[in-house]
Amino acid sequence: MIVACSIDRRFAELAGVMLYSLEKNGGIPDAQVFILGDGLRASDKEMLQACAKRKLCFIDVEGDILSKISGLKTTSYWSRATYARLYLPELLADRHDRLLYLDADTLIKKSLAPLADLSFEGRAVAAVPYDDPTRFNPSLGREANTPYFNAGVLLVDIDAWNAQDYTARIARLLQARSFDFLDQDVLNLTTEGNFVHLPGHWNAQKGWEDYSQASIVHFTHAKPNTKECEHPEKATFLEYRKQTPWRSARLITNRDRRIRTLLLSIRKKWQWLSAFAR
Ligand SMILES: [Mn+2]
Numbered sequence: 001m002i003v004a005c006s007i008d009r010r011f012a013e014l015a016g017v018m019l020y021s022l023e024k025n026g027g028i029p030d031a032q033v034f035i036l037g038d039g040l041r042a043s044d045k046e047m048l049q050a051c052a053k054r055k056l057c058f059i060d061v062e063g064d065i066l067s068k069i070s071g072l073k074t075t076s077y078w079s080r081a082t083y084a085r086l087y088l089p090e091l092l093a094d095r096h097d098r099l100l101y102l103d104a105d106t107l108i109k110k111s112l113a114p115l116a117d118l119s120f121e122g123r124a125v126a127a128v129p130y131d132d133p134t135r136f137n138p139s140l141g142r143e144a145n146t147p148y149f150n151a152g153v154l155l156v157d158i159d160a161w162n163a164q165d166y167t168a169r170i171a172r173l174l175q176a177r178s179f180d181f182l183d184q185d186v187l188n189l190t191t192e193g194n195f196v197h198l199p200g201h202w203n204a205q206k207g208w209e210d211y212s213q214a215s216i217v218h219f220t221h222a223k224p225n226t227k228e229c230e231h232p233e234k235a236t237f238l239e240y241r242k243q244t245p246w247r248s249a250r251l252i253t254n255r256d257r258r259i260r261t262l263l264l265s266i267r268k269k270w271q272w273l274s275a276f277a278r
């Protein structure tokens with residue numbers, strides 16, 4: 001099994017703690033771990049590597065991948081890193097393996113080994129469906145009860161994905177229109193409700209009743225490195241964080257985040273302008 005996470009600098013801290021939790025509790029020491037990074041500095045990569053026991057494989061979002069996604073709409077929430085991950089199964093086509101995509105805002109609490117054995121039943125992806133898909137489907141112009149999954153924990157059968165040309169279908173959708181839940185909407189449209197339904201403990205989101213039963217906790221709302229987060233698993237996050245280079249990082253406030261996002265967008269515009277001038 002291959003594990004992958006796609007981030008820009010703002011998510012390095014969360015990704016670092018996620019990686020630490022993966023090493024501590026994930027139980028898949030032989031899995032190769034890819035970090036798709038948009039604008040990560042050498043120092044970010046060193047800090048991320050310090051969270052892991054195994055050697056991480058960094059892929060920079062540039063060149064070929066970047067040319068595929070440049071021109072697509074990005075916002076402070078939907079970064080280029082979000083798009084880049086959609087190209088991973090194509091990039092790893094020769095691996096004939098399964099790919100576990102994890103959001104940076106997840107925490108691994110129990111062994112992931114069962115996911116390495118799970119049967120895809122001929123489908124290309126496995127994910128945790130929302131109890132109520134009706135809030136997502138209408139804007140996608142499809143039947144309200146079509147199963148719809150959260151894309152923060154996504155298991156992909158690389159061969160089946162490529163056999164069904166998902167990457168090309170995704171690229172066409174992204175060019176054709178905009179979406180409320182970008183990559184998640186696009187992934188759901190592409191699979192057309194035809195995915196393996198994983199039990200909720202593989203992606204325990206806000207409102208999950210008992211986090212001691214969760215295999216993967218997903219901080220879908222306030223992030224655990226922020227002041228305002230009141231998530232029951234924030235304490236676990238902070239405990240794990242003590243074992244990473246972010247051990248003494250300050251908890252982020254709303255104001256910090258606005259400033260960071262602004263600086264990042266200025267930097268990106270600057271890069272774009274200077275590329276254009278060349
Ligand atoms: Mn997430």
